[in-house]
Amino acid sequence: MELLIKGGTVVNAQERCEADVLVRDGVIEEVGRHLAAPGAEVVDASGLLVLPGAIDAHTHLEFPFNGTASADDYFAGTRAAACGGVTMVFDFVTQRKGQGIREAVAPRDALCAPKACVDYSFHVALTDLTPQVLAEFSDAAAAGLPSFKLYMVYKRDGLMMNDADIVAALRRSKETGTLIAVHAENPDVIDRNIDTFRAEGKLSPWYHYLSRPEPVEAEADIRAIHWAKSLDAPLYIVHLANAEGMQAVRDAVNAGYTIYAETCPQYLHFTSEVYKRPDGRNFVCSPPMKGQASQDALWKGLQEGYIKTVATDHCPFTQAQKDWGKDDFTKIPNGCMGVENLYPYLLDAANRGRISFEKAVEVASRNPAQIFGCTKKGAILPGKDADIVLYDPHHPFTVSVSNMHSDCDYTIWEGLELSGYIRSTYARGRLVYHDGDFLGEAGYGRFVPCAPRKH
Structure with missing residues (x-):
């Protein structure tokens, strides 16, 4: 043909x-x-x-959550992707305790394959970093799965990796040609803030933001970058949303370290003021949208080349699901939609002169293809x-x-x-x-x- x-x-x-x-x-x-x-x-x-078609390097399709799942299964999510000019998605697979990397991916691939409308791959979110899992990094990479995510947060949910895990994973990634990504927020400060707000009856979506404001994310960004620099290992920071973290990325890159920063359209467009809206629960995601200074810093980082990718963290929940937390922000399923809006949003920014069209292609297509090894894409x-x-x-x-x-x-x-x-x-x-x-x-x-x- x-x-x-x-x-x-x-x-x-x-x-x-x-x-x-x-x-x-x-x-x-x-x-x-x-x-x-x-x-x-x-x-x-x-x-x-x-x-070139966009690559959304950060999606959570058919994502299990508290007995339900995110609104878009692998068919609906990749249909939306296609209609937004996204021709490949990376979905996250969460490792269960005791699972190997490829063992965790196999059932998700079997679920995705008959439904996917565009090409796809996986990142694996590691929650059980055993010696066997560290040893499997090389075999997973050989199977086409060379990228792993560590949560620096969600301690009470059993997902968090501590600093020793981060160091071990970074060291092993350097040996095996794999790439470690981190969700950077400080769990102990978040949990203390949440406990305080619940005790005081402060449960509106605005307190989702106040429970994890700028310093909570920035501290974890800086800590992760510190460990990567100490080992001279590459690091990918997902959904960067704050000005201080942006500066830490800039400083590390300027010093010659391989630090990749990803941000999302929602952080470029909305600020924390959305959590004061009547529909504020619909915007609840983690990290939350931050203040105007952080948004300005992200745009500058994008324009100057320190933001390497823009992805969506696409994880929508229906209005009824979001309403679980209408009276308690801690019960709101975290996640927003965006896979269909990613490329049109960036191309509109180019059309209006805020970035170039070449920059839109760079951060939405070429860079994710190069960073994650999609050699036929971008x-x-x-x-x-x-x-x-x-x-x-x-x-x-x-x-x-x-x-x-x-x-x-x-x-x-x-x-x-x-x-x-x-x-x-x-x-x-x-x-x-x-x-x-x-x-x-x-x-x-x-x-x-x-x-x-x-x-």
């Missing part, structure tokens, strides 16, 4: 050019001017930007998978639950006005979204084995 996309402006992370794109059997074969392919399906991309170049997005910078769009493709019954992005929007998404050369309509199918997405880092 051949596809020829003609007349568009191809945008990669480092350059843009007027070019045609020839696709054969799901792979980009040629990029150049005035290409011809008799018999190929021809798509007129005049006036459109031709972009660029419009010969030999890469034909994960292609056609973006119309002159097509205004207003986000509403009525035009999203999640199974969630609301969106925190309701009413967001975008200056341009995605017209089409191709996943490995197949049209999976066009002008508001999902055209893909469950089971089309494939597991992508990721390459370990060179060490």
Whole structure:
């Protein structure tokens, strides 16, 4: 099967050019001017930007929580992804006590494979860092699973890794070409704050933010960076949301250390003021949105290149599920939606001149592909998978639950006005979204084995 996309402006992370794109059997074969392919399906991309599909490196699909699960299963979540120009997702698998890494992934892969509409891979959240699990790092990497997450929080839930675990994991990651990511917040301070607020009857969503404000996250960011620097091991910080942590990343990078920072669209757009709204519970996620100074610092970090990736932490719960905590913020399921909004939000920022289109491609496609070893993704170049997005910078769009493709019954992005929007998404050369309509199918997405880092 051949596809020829003609007349568009191809945008990669480092350059843009007027070019045609020839696709054969799901792979980009040629990029150049005035290409011809008799018999190929021809798509007129005049006036459109031709972009590599986004990679959402942080999702929680079909995520188990207190006897229920997040609103989007692997089908609905990857459908929403496709409709937002995301052609690959990384989902998190949580290791149970006593499980090996590959043992933890196998049932989740079996659950995902028949439902996925776009390509996918996994990060493994480690909760039981035994000598056997540390020894398995190399075999897991060889199986295409070279990235592991450690929670520095959720102590009472049995998920937390202590500093000794972090050091052991970082040391082993350096030996095996794997990558350690951390959810950085201080659990003891959070738990003490929560106990105090509950005793005082302060249970509105505003106290979710006050229980884990800026210093609670910053301290853990700085601590994790300290251990990574001491071992000269790479570190990936998920969903960075505070100014002081952003500065710590900047300082470490400038000193020559490999510290990757990820942030999310919700931190770039909303501040902690949302927790004072009547629907504040819908915005409850961890870390929470912070103050304006932190948002400004994140934008500056993004513009200057210290934020390496933007991902979503997509983990939506329905209104009824969020209402479990309408009278007690500690009972609100943590998580917000975003996989369908990631690329349109960043491309809108580029359309308005806040960042460049090349920067949007860099943090949403090229960088996650490079950092996590997706060697066939992240660029419009010969030999890469034909994960292609056609973006119309002159097509205004207003986000509403009525035009999203999640199974969630609301969106925190309701009413967001975008200056341009995605017209089409191709996943490995197949049209999976066009002008508001999902055209893909469950089971089309494939597991992508990721390459370990060179060490």
